[in-house]
Amino acid sequence: MRFKASIQNISTFTKLTASLNSLGPLAWLKLSDDQVCFTIIPEQGTQVWAVLSIDTIFETYTVQSAANNVINLEVPLASLNRALKSALNATSAHIRLTKKDNMPLLALTIVTTSSSNTYSAFPTTGTNNEDPFDQSPLEDFGVGVRETIITQEIPVRVLGPDTVAGLHEPQCREPDVHIILPPLLQLKSISDRFTKQALAGTKAGTASTASRTRLELAANMHGCLRIGVKTDAMSISSVWTDLSNPDLDPSQVHNGEIGIAEHPSTRMKQLGTADGRSEEGWAVVRIDGRDWGKVMSVGRLGGRVIACFCHEHALILYVYLPNETGEDESVLTYYVSSYSA
Template identity: 50%
Template sequence: MRFKTNLKNIQLVGALSSLEKITWLRLDDEHVRFTVIPDTGSQVWALLPMEFIFDSVQLQSAEAQNTINLELPLVPLQRALKSALNATSANLRLTKKDGIPILSMTIQTSTVAQGNQGGGQGSYSRFSRGDNGPGHFAGGFGDGDDDDGVFNIEPLETHLHREREKIITQDIPVRVLHPDNVEMIMQPKVREPDVHIQLPPLLQLKAISDRFTKLAAASSRASNSATATAAASNPKLELSANMHGSLRLSLTTDTLDVTSQWDSLENPELDPSQLHCPLEEHPSTIFREAGPDKWASVRVDGKDWSKVLSVGRLEGRVIACFADEHALILYVYVPQHDDVQGDDCVVTYYVSSYSA
């Protein structure tokens, strides 16, 4: 079993690491699959082309398509990737240390060091053995030709910038999983969505969601109610959308009722060839025909929702699919690099709805 590669895209793992401590990673000749299934909270499924994250891949195993399945901790991986943010190169290889499988990341960086300037401003003179005697700092001596023994003395440049190369190695413990165990990890099946809508910029949505969560905490401190305190420690936000371009974020408690709304958003057209029913019978068509007052809603944990919105760092287009009172599915379309041809990659987030 062999895996060695150069890293090309580290932003994706950073977005995943905010959700859970462990991820399942499946590698084969063509794809990389990330799966994050926490005990509670949102699930993540990502199937990406190998060249989206890695370069110069060496992959070999006894399984079909050279498949390798790994379980790895996201926190130390993210810590290692932070070291690679400004690296000139970073490579990753599967190896063993003391019989334990590890992913060893070797990061090469170049830093610019500036020396001390020392005393003075780098002034200089020419040494002469003229009429004033040896050792006199004056003009040159001789007859003025190139062999007169006089040289222009240069200052000692102690402030020059020098590049220094630094090599860092970080070892990440992993578990090699049996293929049969990984095949049992199934993506959840969800009914056809009632509403699908393109979300506003996620960093903007995250800022408002975090503000609502803080408001819930502040209102609980103002109230001595045990019920309010418990609700504020795990605040639930309500997300609603319709098929007429509107999205609504709400927080309702015993002492609060706040709402933010976005309008003129896009409800993307569906591809009839991808549907399991005629377009005119699809739930989203029924919601569209019911008018702008017909909303699909889900309730999400405020803290978990904030972690999900960290995917905004990937700067991709996000389509939210609402299964009313059941679940919210986010499809994050991550643009590929300039040197990679093909459609955008898709990362799927599955967020269960809490009951009212």
Template identity: 80%
Template sequence: MRFKASINNITTFTKLTASLNSLGPLAWLKLGDDKVCFTIIPEQGTQVWAVLAIDAIFSTYMVQSAANNIINLEVPLGPLNRALRSALNATSAQIRLTKKADNMPLLALTVVNPSSSSSISAIPTRSVDDDEFGSFLDEDHASATNRDTIITQEIPVRVLAPDIVAGLHEPQCREPDVHIIFPPLMQLKSISDRFTKLALAGASGMSARTRLEMAANMHGCLRMSIKTDAMNISSVWTDLSNPELDPNQVAGGEIGLAEHPSTRMKLLGSADGQSEEGWASVRIDGKDWGKVMSVGRLGGRVIACFCHEHALILYVYLPSERDEDESVLTVSSNTSVDLRGTHTESS
């Protein structure tokens, strides 16, 4: 079992782990030949499924295992994010799977930082016998000059057997009633946080949960609102885009597209948002929604799919010079108290 890769996009990797860490402390990391997947499936809260193209983060990527060259790891996101933050100004960074003498598996992040003084010599590189996880350092790191400082940080992980993860799969959901391209998530987060604080400030006694209502139609309108005994406030966005569905991606082709829920919803409502017809809405927990919105720090396009009174699913596409749609986070929350996902289903 071997994994090693050079990191060519430390900033994106750091933002990704920070966003995921706000949703859960542990992630299932699936390393494969053609993609890398991060998954968070907490007992309660939002579930995330992130599928990343290899070159979105890594270069000189190598993974080998007896299980079809797939390695499954349980990774603590906090320590991983802290290690990555220390590499933001590094001239190079490499990550690999190795283990300590007591056979404890770990991810070793080795970074080369330019030294502020030539008198600082490189930190001695510790070598580990070539084992089932591979050797510890590559020759390019070992040959760093005395003007560079080599730092290695170790993140304990747990190797997951294939049968442990065999039953895990992305949640299935019915076809959405409305799909719309969201405004910047950080803009939505600031407004939803303000709504939540206002509701909590005006609440008398202990309030169980602050519920936001998110709604959208097929005419480019999005509405966020909150209603309590003391207030009823909302924000409305218009002139947003509703992406066209590809008949080749819809069951039944052109006929299936004509019968799709979003096609029927498009016949209702209006672009000014005044009509109450044609809206799909979900209720979500304000605090959980604020955590979900933290993925907005990654930038990129966000497509929201509304299943009326059931689920809200967000597809967050990471920016890429080659193909914007190669890497995507799916965040989901359902209409119960729990939020699940790399789709965002509402609660």
């Protein structure tokens, strides 16, 4: 079993692990020849299934195992994120799977450089009969770069194929509404404010903390998104209009064009209005405000986010991370269950 890689995008890797760590302490990391997958399945709350193209994070990449070159690891996200933070200003970083005292771990080796200005009384001796005085002025006076190598170790657990064989993404019905969300950091700010107001405006003992932090999200097929909160003491909401409802790809829908014509979102498009005032054509979900705030932390990665609303059932977010060519090759999928009314 062998894994080693050089990291070309430490910033993205660090932001990714920070975002995932807010939803759960452990991640299932699946390394294969063509993909890197992070999965979080907490006992409660949002599930994350992230599928990344290798060049989203890594430059050189090697993975070998007897199980079709697939390695499954259980990784503590906080430890990995702390190690990556220390590499943000590194000139290079490499990660590999190794063992210490027969315990598996990921070893993150980072290289940093710093300038040193020391006067050299004598010129450096040349090689191959070179003139020792035929050096650059910086070399003559000992102006050089000092290199520091640091290795950080992250304990991991190797998972056998049988351990992960039963883990699969949740099955959801076809969404009633799909819409491109506004910037997530903007959405997070409003969501967090609504959650705090709901907690502050509800009398102690009148409801459980969980019920007092539930947000209602709704969207229609006319570019409208609504987020709000209702308690015995207050009802507030915010509405976005002129958002985009992306067209369905016939190649991704069962029965192609016929399937699109019969799709729930096509029927929902016949209802409602673009100004958001009509009560028809809205798909609604109710989610925990604090959990939603953690999901929204993925906004630090940027990228396009499509929200799929399964009315009164679930909200599925697809967060697309653009690569250097501008193509969407990596996607983080978030599954958020809806509470009943």
